[in-house]
Amino acid sequence: MIPTLEVDKVRITFGGITAVDDVSFDLSGQELVALIGPNGAGKTALLNSISGIYRPSSGEVRLEGRSLNGVPVHKIATGGVGRAFQHAELFAGLTVVDNLMVGRHRQLKGSLLSMAVRVGPYLRREVAQRAVVEEVIDFFELEQVRNRPVSSLPFGVQKLVGVARALCMEPRVLLLDEPSSGLTRQEKEDFARFMLRIRHDRGLPMLWVEHDMQMVMDLAERIVVLDHGVKIADGAPDAVAENPAVRTAYLGVDDTEMTRAGSPG
Amino acid sequence: MQSPPVLRGRSRRWRRSPYLRTDYRRELALFPYSGPRLAVIAVTVLLVAAYPFLADAYWLGVINLAVIAAIGALGLQIVTGMAGQLSLGHAAFLAVGGFFAAGLYLHLGLPLWIAGPAAMLAGATVGAIAGLPALRIRGFYLGITTLAVQYVIIAIGLKYQGYLQTSFGTSGSLSLPIPDLGLFTLTSTMDWYYFLVVLTGVVILAVTNLKRSALGRSLLAVRQRELAAEALGVNVARVKITAFALSGALGGLAGALSAYYYRGVGIEDFDLLLSVEYLAMIIVGGLGSILGAVLGAVFVIATPLLVGQLIAVLGLEGVLSQHLRAIELAVFALTMIGFLLFEPDGLAGVWQRLKTYVTRWPFKYTAMSTQAKR
Numbered sequence: 001m002i003p004t005l006e007v008d009k010v011r012i013t014f015g016g017i018t019a020v021d022d023v024s025f026d027l028s029g030q031e032l033v034a035l036i037g038p039n040g041a042g043k044t045a046l047l048n049s050i051s052g053i054y055r056p057s058s059g060e061v062r063l064e065g066r067s068l069n070g071v072p073v074h075k076i077a078t079g080g081v082g083r084a085f086q087h088a089e090l091f092a093g094l095t096v097v098d099n100l101m102v103g104r105h106r107q108l109k110g111s112l113l114s115m116a117v118r119v120g121p122y123l124r125r126e127v128a129q130r131a132v133v134e135e136v137i138d139f140f141e142l143e144q145v146r147n148r149p150v151s152s153l154p155f156g157v158q159k160l161v162g163v164a165r166a167l168c169m170e171p172r173v174l175l176l177d178e179p180s181s182g183l184t185r186q187e188k189e190d191f192a193r194f195m196l197r198i199r200h201d202r203g204l205p206m207l208w209v210e211h212d213m214q215m216v217m218d219l220a221e222r223i224v225v226l227d228h229g230v231k232i233a234d235g236a237p238d239a240v241a242e243n244p245a246v247r248t249a250y251l252g253v254d255d256t257e258m259t260r261a262g263s264p265g
Numbered sequence: 266m267q268s269p270p271v272l273r274g275r276s277r278r279w280r281r282s283p284y285l286r287t288d289y290r291r292e293l294a295l296f297p298y299s300g301p302r303l304a305v306i307a308v309t310v311l312l313v314a315a316y317p318f319l320a321d322a323y324w325l326g327v328i329n330l331a332v333i334a335a336i337g338a339l340g341l342q343i344v345t346g347m348a349g350q351l352s353l354g355h356a357a358f359l360a361v362g363g364f365f366a367a368g369l370y371l372h373l374g375l376p377l378w379i380a381g382p383a384a385m386l387a388g389a390t391v392g393a394i395a396g397l398p399a400l401r402i403r404g405f406y407l408g409i410t411t412l413a414v415q416y417v418i419i420a421i422g423l424k425y426q427g428y429l430q431t432s433f434g435t436s437g438s439l440s441l442p443i444p445d446l447g448l449f450t451l452t453s454t455m456d457w458y459y460f461l462v463v464l465t466g467v468v469i470l471a472v473t474n475l476k477r478s479a480l481g482r483s484l485l486a487v488r489q490r491e492l493a494a495e496a497l498g499v500n501v502a503r504v505k506i507t508a509f510a511l512s513g514a515l516g517g518l519a520g521a522l523s524a525y526y527y528r529g530v531g532i533e534d535f536d537l538l539l540s541v542e543y544l545a546m547i548i549v550g551g552l553g554s555i556l557g558a559v560l561g562a563v564f565v566i567a568t569p570l571l572v573g574q575l576i577a578v579l580g581l582e583g584v585l586s587q588h589l590r591a592i593e594l595a596v597f598a599l600t601m602i603g604f605l606l607f608e609p610d611g612l613a614g615v616w617q618r619l620k621t622y623v624t625r626w627p628f629k630y631t632a633m634s635t636q637a638k639r
């Protein structure tokens with residue numbers, strides 16, 4: 001069976017700096033894989049190379065066996081890579097519903113004329129996609145704020161909307177960049193529940209960048225550890241926690257308390 | 266279980282609670298049922314219809330010009346207000362539209378009802394080309410390239426006028442007849458008024474629908490966060506080019522209309538100041554707002570004339586006549602600065618606040634708007 005997502009010897013360089021150095025791993029089935037590492041380890045850069053925002057200087061990313069090298073960012077997205085950003089990156093000024101509707105962009109094709117007149121097939125499509133978006137709103141319990149401009153929402157809710165928006169794309173694989181950073185303990189617990197429900201309802205693999213080691217140990221089925229752009233460990237949570245290289249990377253922190261290396265980023 | 270009788274049956278449709286919506290089609294309606302809203306619409310329609318009988322010929326003409334400008338301003342609003350792509354050369358699209366309409370008449374004898382759509386197409390083409398740099402550069406630098414497009418168009422226009430002078434012996438600028446729309450002609454200012462008001466109504470409706478469709482959302486998404494939009498599957502390049510093309514199409518239409526309205530067109534009219542005035546319209550009106558584009562157009566067109574009239578009424582013509590243009594420009598500049606400093610949401614923002622105040626009255630709190638602006 002071909003894995004859903006394969007990262008194959010990906011290297012990303014900026015000028016002289018190597019942000020990601022020959023990293024390989026893959027995701028399949030409904031795996032929940034945590035990607036961890038200290039600040040600046042190259043986690044976001046790696047996600048960007050999967051989304052096509054950064055281009056690997058060598059190596060390639062494959063989605064269901066097809067190489068993503070040279071594929072435009074928006075095609076990678078419509079091809080099945082859903083992405084929630086580290087800083088939410090919502091469209092300020094649009095409401096929650098409209099932000100999520102952007103996630104349904106692919107299903108809302110139509111000519112300019114059909115959109116300007118807004119009758120017939122286009123209107124039916126808009127109504128149908130609105131119904132899909134409402135399901136996601138239900139799922140994430142965002143009913144209260146659906147018509148609020150996202151910029152008026154607290155940061156925790158914004159992050160949730162970012163994840164909801166990615167899920168609206170009906171992706172084959174979901175990339176989550178620190179979805180829980182900046183959330184309160186309570187919100188984090190809610191978020192953990194959402195992650196488990198996403199996996200249960202949608203059954204899709206997720207690559208989840210996370211700094212909260214307690215959450216990672218509780219939820220992840222597998223952990224990939226990056227340090228200075230190099231993959232230093234890949235395996236089950238317990239094995240990774242025992243790994244001496246990982247412990248050195250999270251210097252001075254023993255594995256029972258490997259909560260956080262560095263400041264929230 | 267049966268649903269309660271209120272929810273069933275078409276006959277009860279108009280007696281249902283306006284707040285109970287049972288499907289998304291009703292939720293997405295442009296004019297959801299609401300007493301005050303219907304009243305505002307009715308009063309607006311009535312006022313617009315009665316205006317020619319309330320105003321004198323001069324002010325009727327002013328509104329005609331403002332309404333033509335509103336079409337052009339809506340074009341700029343799409344590309345700069347909604348998609349966030351700075352366009353400093355909007356006058357170029359008006360020039361293309363005006364010259365296309367005049368040229369089609371001069372060379373082929375084609376009437377306005379053919380020349381209008383043709384001018385839109387020409388404007389859209391030039392718009393799409395002018396938008397190409399937006400794929401690589403943004404912000405101020407993009408503004409400069411659009412300005413360059415305007416100068417290219419002016420240069421072409423001058424060449425064309427020179428060619429006409431030598432080979433046709435005309436006076437340089439092109440003249441046009443009373444417009445023939447197939448079914449009727451636009452002879453009087455009042456004919457023009459009703460024609461323009463209906464046409465602008467159609468344009469406003471079309472742009473409103475576009476704004477709340479997938480394209481409109483991606484325009485706003487591109488303005489806010491280009492990369493996130495792209496990572497959500499929005500083809501950003503296509504969206505930008507579409508925005509510029511739409512802007513060119515509406516600019517072209519406004520250009521063709523004003524050429525016919527003035528019964529002539531000359532390239533001298535399409536200078537940098539005109540582009541700046543269009544930019545002023547959408548800033549004064551409120552960036553991104555459709556209502557704002559219309560209000561801004563009326564404001565920018567009418568204010569200088571209002572100042573002129575005021576001076577005349579005060580009997581100061583003798584003293585100030587030499588400085589009239591300077592005074593108009595000063596008023597224009599001051600209102601621009603005022604809006605930029607104190608009311609970034611423009612006239613549309615003022616209207617929104619007024620509306621909130623009235624609907625919340627007698628409560629005074631200005632809660633964070635729970636509904637997004639339409």
Ligand SMILES: Nc1ncnc2c1ncn2[C@@H]1O[C@H](COP(=O)(O)OP(=O)(O)OP(=O)(O)O)[C@@H](O)[C@H]1O
Pocket residue numbers: 014017019037038039040041042043044045046086265
């Ligand atoms: N666009 C860029 N240009 C230059 N260097 C970059 C760029 N993006 C990332 N880097 C560098 O690549 C390295 C990895 O950064 P990255 O953002 O991927 O880290 P991260 O693991 O996501 O860290 P954090 O936990 O703080 O989010 C850093 O040294 C960073 O400075």
Ligand SMILES: [Mg+2]
Pocket residue numbers: 043044045086177265
């Ligand atoms: Mg990061």
